[in-house]
Amino acid sequence: MAITLVPAPRVAPPPLAPRTARGLGERLAPYAYIAPFFVLFAVFGLFPFAFTFYVALFDWNPIGDQVFIGVDNFTRMASDPRFWNAARNTVSIWFLSTVPQLLIALLLAHVLNHARLRFALFFRMSVLVPYVTSVAATAIVFAQLFDRDYGLLNWLLGLVGVAPVDFVQSTWGSHVLIATMVTWRWFGYTTLLYLASLQAVPRAVYEAAAIDGAGPWQRFRHITIPSLRPVIIFTVVTSTIGGLQIFTEPLLIAAGAPLTCGAVRQCQTLTLFLYEQGFGEFEFGYGSAVGVALFVVVVVIAAVNYLLSARIRADR
Amino acid sequence: MTLRLPTLLAAAALVLTTACTPGTGGGGGGDGTSFEFWSFAAINQKLSVDAYREKHPDVEVKLTEVGTSTETAQALTTALAGGKVPDLVLIQGDNLPKFVQQPQNFVDLRTLGADDITDDYLDWVMKQSVAKDGEVLGIPTDVGGMAIAYRTDLFAAAQLPTDPAAVSALWPSWEAFIETGKRYKQATGKAFIDNAATSVFYQAVNQVSEKYYSEGRDLVYDRNPQVRAAFDLGVAAATAGITAGQTSFESAWSAGLAQGQYAAVAAPSWMLNTIRSTAPDTAGKWAIAKIPGGAGNWGGSYLAIPKRAKNPQAAWNYIKEMQSPQGQLDHFVRVGALPSTPSVYQDEKLTSRQDPFFSDARIGRVYTDSLLGLKPFYIGPDSATIGQEFLNSITNVEQSGGNPATAWDDAVRNIKTAIGG
Numbered sequence: 001m002a003i004t005l006v007p008a009p010r011v012a013p014p015p016l017a018p019r020t021a022r023g024l025g026e027r028l029a030p031y032a033y034i035a036p037f038f039v040l041f042a043v044f045g046l047f048p049f050a051f052t053f054y055v056a057l058f059d060w061n062p063i064g065d066q067v068f069i070g071v072d073n074f075t076r077m078a079s080d081p082r083f084w085n086a087a088r089n090t091v092s093i094w095f096l097s098t099v100p101q102l103l104i105a106l107l108l109a110h111v112l113n114h115a116r117l118r119f120a121l122f123f124r125m126s127v128l129v130p131y132v133t134s135v136a137a138t139a140i141v142f143a144q145l146f147d148r149d150y151g152l153l154n155w156l157l158g159l160v161g162v163a164p165v166d167f168v169q170s171t172w173g174s175h176v177l178i179a180t181m182v183t184w185r186w187f188g189y190t191t192l193l194y195l196a197s198l199q200a201v202p203r204a205v206y207e208a209a210a211i212d213g214a215g216p217w218q219r220f221r222h223i224t225i226p227s228l229r230p231v232i233i234f235t236v237v238t239s240t241i242g243g244l245q246i247f248t249e250p251l252l253i254a255a256g257a258p259l260t261c262g263a264v265r266q267c268q269t270l271t272l273f274l275y276e277q278g279f280g281e282f283e284f285g286y287g288s289a290v291g292v293a294l295f296v297v298v299v300v301i302a303a304v305n306y307l308l309s310a311r312i313r314a315d316r
Numbered sequence: 317m318t319l320r321l322p323t324l325l326a327a328a329a330l331v332l333t334t335a336c337t338p339g340t341g342g343g344g345g346g347d348g349t350s351f352e353f354w355s356f357a358a359i360n361q362k363l364s365v366d367a368y369r370e371k372h373p374d375v376e377v378k379l380t381e382v383g384t385s386t387e388t389a390q391a392l393t394t395a396l397a398g399g400k401v402p403d404l405v406l407i408q409g410d411n412l413p414k415f416v417q418q419p420q421n422f423v424d425l426r427t428l429g430a431d432d433i434t435d436d437y438l439d440w441v442m443k444q445s446v447a448k449d450g451e452v453l454g455i456p457t458d459v460g461g462m463a464i465a466y467r468t469d470l471f472a473a474a475q476l477p478t479d480p481a482a483v484s485a486l487w488p489s490w491e492a493f494i495e496t497g498k499r500y501k502q503a504t505g506k507a508f509i510d511n512a513a514t515s516v517f518y519q520a521v522n523q524v525s526e527k528y529y530s531e532g533r534d535l536v537y538d539r540n541p542q543v544r545a546a547f548d549l550g551v552a553a554a555t556a557g558i559t560a561g562q563t564s565f566e567s568a569w570s571a572g573l574a575q576g577q578y579a580a581v582a583a584p585s586w587m588l589n590t591i592r593s594t595a596p597d598t599a600g601k602w603a604i605a606k607i608p609g610g611a612g613n614w615g616g617s618y619l620a621i622p623k624r625a626k627n628p629q630a631a632w633n634y635i636k637e638m639q640s641p642q643g644q645l646d647h648f649v650r651v652g653a654l655p656s657t658p659s660v661y662q663d664e665k666l667t668s669r670q671d672p673f674f675s676d677a678r679i680g681r682v683y684t685d686s687l688l689g690l691k692p693f694y695i696g697p698d699s700a701t702i703g704q705e706f707l708n709s710i711t712n713v714e715q716s717g718g719n720p721a722t723a724w725d726d727a728v729r730n731i732k733t734a735i736g737g
Contacts, residue, residue, distance in 0.1 A: 061418070062393060062394070062396070062397035062398075063393055063396040063397055063415075063418045063421050064417070064418040076736070080733060081733060082733060082734075147568060148561075148568070149568055149571075149572070149577075150568065150571060166561075166715060166716070169715040169716045170716055170717075171716075255563075255565070255566040255567060256563030256564065256565065256566045256569075256711075257563070257704075257708065257711075260708070262716075263563075263707075263708040263709075263711035263712045263715065263716060264708060264712045264716060264718070266716065279390060280390070281701070282390075282393055282414075
């Protein structure tokens with residue numbers, strides 16, 4: 001039996017011109033499909049971003065002269081007590097909001113992950129309600145709860161004989177107020193992140209630990225926390241970056257002096273300071289310089305995050 | 317539900333067309349008779365626009381109430397920097413200097429014939445809107461004047477007189493005003509005024525002959541004894557225990573006003589509208605007394621035409637008619653804003669006007685009297701910032717437990733940081 005291999009008849013190549021036209025079109029098509037995002041990103045994201053660095057080198061009056069002054073805006077910022085005050089406030093509010101928020105979320109996630117919890121879906125969904133409430137509405141309601149003269153909280157304090165506290169006008173009070181709002185808004189979201197990654201932990205591990213005599217605290221300490229380590233680092237970093245950008249809450253609580261968050265800038269955050277300089281005083285150059293400084297801080301934190309997560313991955 | 321692609325495309329096209337066609341709808345299209353007007357919210361500007369349109373039915377006026385006076389100035393700055401500008405814009409006096417510093421952004425109203433009418437206005441008010449080379453950038457629409465509004469029922473409860481003349485006699489000076497506050501506090505246990513910063517300091521510092529700048533336009537805020545005296549009065553009021561610690565215009569301030577938490581409040585003429593709308597239930601319980609410490613002014617606004625306006629002539633026609641002495645007098649009768657044109661100060665319509673909300677006070681006379689003998693001072697580009705820092709420092713003493721002994725030095729240091737001096 002002889003097998004004859006017959007080469008397949010060659011297909012004549014199609015005429016040259018149409019092929020290149022179609023080929024070019026096909027090669028470009030994917031770019032056209034993704035173009036809308038990248039064009040918008042370039043116009044509304046990349047360009048303003050790059051332009052901020054440029055403006056930061058100028059004394060930039062939007063309706064007057066624009067004078068190149070090099071790094072003067074940055075040296076001015078370094079010696080500006082208002083900048084450092086805003087930086088301190090930002091760190092303080094970040095700390096007061098992140099620590100309780102992550103602790104609450106951790107405990108809640110642990111509880112919501114419990115095998116015998118009834119109506120688990122209902123509870124898991126309802127922790128998200130504060131997250132979907134508008135920030136402005138949250139700020140207005142909390143400002144009223146914490147009001148000095150007519151607030152519910154001070155009324156309750158009054159029942160036990162405590163003199164009314166002026167939350168907005170005092171430094172620590174305003175920080176607590178803002179941190180409460182931030183915690184309220186984000187704890188549900190963080191809880192769900194933790195819960196999602198807890199569900200990947202096999203139930204058998206918990207059952208085995210229980211059989212070996214581990215109590216609830218030990219199971220939390222030795223199973224829940226270690227298995228959440230990567231996501232805990234992730235949430236610490238995201239809430240830190242979010243904490244650096246707290247803006248709406250301080251803007252809305254001190255209606256008398258919104259841009260400084262009170263008479264002595266007691267709760268003015270860095271982003272609010274940026275806004276005050278840029279769009280209250282219209283010192284675009286100085287405001288941009290503050291923006292650049294914020295950007296540098298965020299990049300440093302993101303880098304730390306990258307190194308930490310890389311180390312955790314290496315440990316496994 | 318299914319949406320077909322052509323429908324979607326049509327919708328998208330519609331959105332794009334609407335978004336990309338500037339100046340559609342209303343006036344402002346560049347036809348020369350209609351114009352676009354930016355004003356503040358809550359000052360009843362619409363009444364004047366309606367009155368104008370009644371006389372000129374062919375003119376379309378697109379009125380936008382941008383927000384507070386500060387927000388309007390911010391929106392204007394943004395628009396001047398590269399957006400669509402209105403044909404006519406209202407600028408509050410405190411915000412004006414920054415614009416006067418950059419006259420290239422506005423139409424020099426002399427080119428439209430402003431020289432014929434500038435003499436109609438109080439000269440010290442008119443001067444504020446004239447740039448360094450004599451360009452006339454704005455026409456003053458109103459002035460504030462000064463007075464004290466007080467609650468007659470609360471005064472009676474504290475065994476204080478209630479008749480305006482007798483009440484005015486209680487406080488020839490600010491020191492006497494603070495003493496009256498102490499008497500009130502002693503009798504009732506309640507606060508006398510809303511806050512020290514605006515009701516005392518901001519009033520007193522507007523009664524000076526020289527404020528933050530000297531006659532020669534140099535900064536003197538830190539060594540002007542008149543400013544220091546006004547500041548010390550503010551601190552004295554803040555530490556006398558007579559204030560409610562309510563920052564003006566905050567929601568708790570409004571609630572306090574409606575509930576009689578404090579018995580008196582500083583009231584330039586435009587404040588009457590605020591009291592009326594904030595506390596409508598207190599109608600008839602208020603009266604108006606003279607301001608302690610002499611003549612002065614707080615507030616007042618200007619109308620200006622941006623350089624890139626499409627319909628400068630139509631906007632100017634509006635200014636000329638509505639801001640004439642007669643036009644301002646009619647506006648006063650409509651909404652109570654005090655005219656900036658002294659020729660109508662003796663007019664029967666102004667002097668005889670009584671306001672039932674304020675126990676039939678003759679508001680025209682009270683406020684024009686407070687302007688008599690006023691010594692004008694220069695308001696510079698940093699005046700608003702300086703005033704705000706002084707205000708903040710007094711509020712800090714009053715509400716946040718700041719040290720009154722260092723308040724002045726703190727304020728001066730903060731001002732130096734803020735204005736880079």
